[in-house]
Amino acid sequence: MSQLVLVINAGSSSLKYQLVDAATGDVTAKGSVERIGEARAQAQHESFGVRHQTRKKSGSIGSHRDALGWVTEVFREAGPDLESVGLLAVGHRVVHGGDRFSEPVVVTDEVLAVVAALEPLAPLHNPANLEGIRVARERFPGVPQVAVFDTAFHHGMPAHAYTYAVPASWREKHQVRRYGFHGTSYAYVSRRAAALLGHALEETSLVVLHLGNGASAAAICGGRSVDTSMGLTPLEGLVMGTRSGDIDPGLFSFMVRTGMSAGEVDAALNRESGLKGLAGTNDFREVTELVAAGDADGRLAFDVAVYRLRKYVGAYAAALGRLDAVVFTAGVGEHSAELRAAVCDGLGILGVELDAAANAAAGGGERRISTDASRVAVLVVPTNEELEIARQAAAVVGAEG
Numbered sequence: 334m335s336q337l338v339l340v341i342n343a344g345s346s347s348l349k350y351q352l353v354d355a356a357t358g359d360v361t362a363k364g365s366v367e368r369i370g371e372a373r374a375q376a377q378h379e380s381f382g383v384r385h386q387t388r389k390k391s392g393s394i395g396s397h398r399d400a401l402g403w404v405t406e407v408f409r410e411a412g413p414d415l416e417s418v419g420l421l422a423v424g425h426r427v428v429h430g431g432d433r434f435s436e437p438v439v440v441t442d443e444v445l446a447v448v449a450a451l452e453p454l455a456p457l458h459n460p461a462n463l464e465g466i467r468v469a470r471e472r473f474p475g476v477p478q479v480a481v482f483d484t485a486f487h488h489g490m491p492a493h494a495y496t497y498a499v500p501a502s503w504r505e506k507h508q509v510r511r512y513g514f515h516g517t518s519y520a521y522v523s524r525r526a527a528a529l530l531g532h533a534l535e536e537t538s539l540v541v542l543h544l545g546n547g548a549s550a551a552a553i554c555g556g557r558s559v560d561t562s563m564g565l566t567p568l569e570g571l572v573m574g575t576r577s578g579d580i581d582p583g584l585f586s587f588m589v590r591t592g593m594s595a596g597e598v599d600a601a602l603n604r605e606s607g608l609k610g611l612a613g614t615n616d617f618r619e620v621t622e623l624v625a626a627g628d629a630d631g632r633l634a635f636d637v638a639v640y641r642l643r644k645y646v647g648a649y650a651a652a653l654g655r656l657d658a659v660v661f662t663a664g665v666g667e668h669s670a671e672l673r674a675a676v677c678d679g680l681g682i683l684g685v686e687l688d689a690a691a692n693a694a695a696g697g698g699e700r701r702i703s704t705d706a707s708r709v710a711v712l713v714v715p716t717n718e719e720l721e722i723a724r725q726a727a728a729v730v731g732a733e734g
């Protein structure tokens with residue numbers, strides 16, 4: 334039976350997809366449609382069949398339904414035809430599973446209703462994720478749709494880690510607690526890190542730093558999340574591309590008293606803060622270039638981000654009580670040797686000793702960048718959320734079938 338899973342990540346104005354063989358990890362095709370709903374939408378597709386083929390399209394794509402229509406069409410042209418390839422499942426990334434979903438699930442009407450009810454917790458993400466599921470259901474009616482939740486990996490976090498010290502009515506009526514995100518990445522990366530260390534996952538204690546546009550840290554013991562830096566929403570924690578991460582909650586009402594509305598403060602903390610607020614750009618590569626050019630704002634942005642990271646690693650080492658490795662992943666974690674060096678520079682107290690040459694060496698892939706003498710290993714593990722979603726979707730369908 335085919336193990337081909339179409340992985341869909343539907344954002345508010347984009348739809349990204351990969352056709353993945355869940356058994357081998359091979360990517361048969363991938364692409365994205367961006368700026369859905371705008372006059373100048375853009376789409377691109379690559380397929381890696383007998384011949385490598387690419388297709389590009391621009392013009393008006395009005396909705397996610399149109400976007401998926403275009404995707405099916407381009408698969409038909411460039412191969413393989415999605416309708417005859419024997420899809421095992423369509424796997425959907427869903428950002429917020431609330432406290433309800435601890436595992437991926439086959440989508441039913443009831444699941445859709447629960448995800449819709451979680452909308453207040455993820456107003457930017459869940460509606461778009463839902464729309465992706467609805468249109469894929471219509472387009473591939475005979476194929477199981479599986480929802481894989483970003484929050485699920487953290488579902489088992491202990492109460493002392495997920496509870497905010499706020500009134501009971503907030504916690505009970507409004508499900509106010511820490512949820513955590515980037516779960517599919519943590520599931521994938523922690524397994525690979527254990528393999529790289531040659532340990533059983535069940536006996537491995539890790540701090541994983543997922544540093545992309547959105548960024549978070551997780552303390553992972555025996556393959557389970559024991560703490561993570563994002564909370565009720567993906568705003569808490571590390572300094573991100575455009576998000577502030579941790580601030581004094583009093584800052585919010587302080588800014589409201591200056592005359593801003595709550596919505597304006599929220600938007601500024603989510604979209605105008607972080608690296609962008611400090612250095613004028615959310616792109617970490619550009620921040621690194623500013624630092625190299627001696628720019629003071631770039632330097633401050635870099636230092637604030639690094640200092641926050643070091644504090645989290647220290648805190649999570651204490652939370653875990655034992656640390657086997659610090660693991661860097663996602664765009665910044667995988668590619669910025671400068672950032673990795675700066676974070677590890679202050680971690681000697683934990684027994685971290687970076688191998689400067691290994692850290693700076695060109696080339697991607699999974700690797701160890703600490704010295705042989707380092708008590709705690711430092712690893713770079715490229716994440717692969719699509720493969721993780723494909724595997725989880727295939728496993729659920731396999732278990733139900």
Ligand code: ADP
Nearest residue numbers: 544545546547615616617618663664665668669
């Ligand atoms: P997303 O969260 O959108 O999936 P990614 O994981 O792709 O993001 O990470 C994007 C970030 O990675 C950007 O800030 C980008 O500048 C940074 N990045 C990518 N390559 C490099 C590099 N060579 N050096 C420094 N930063 C990089």
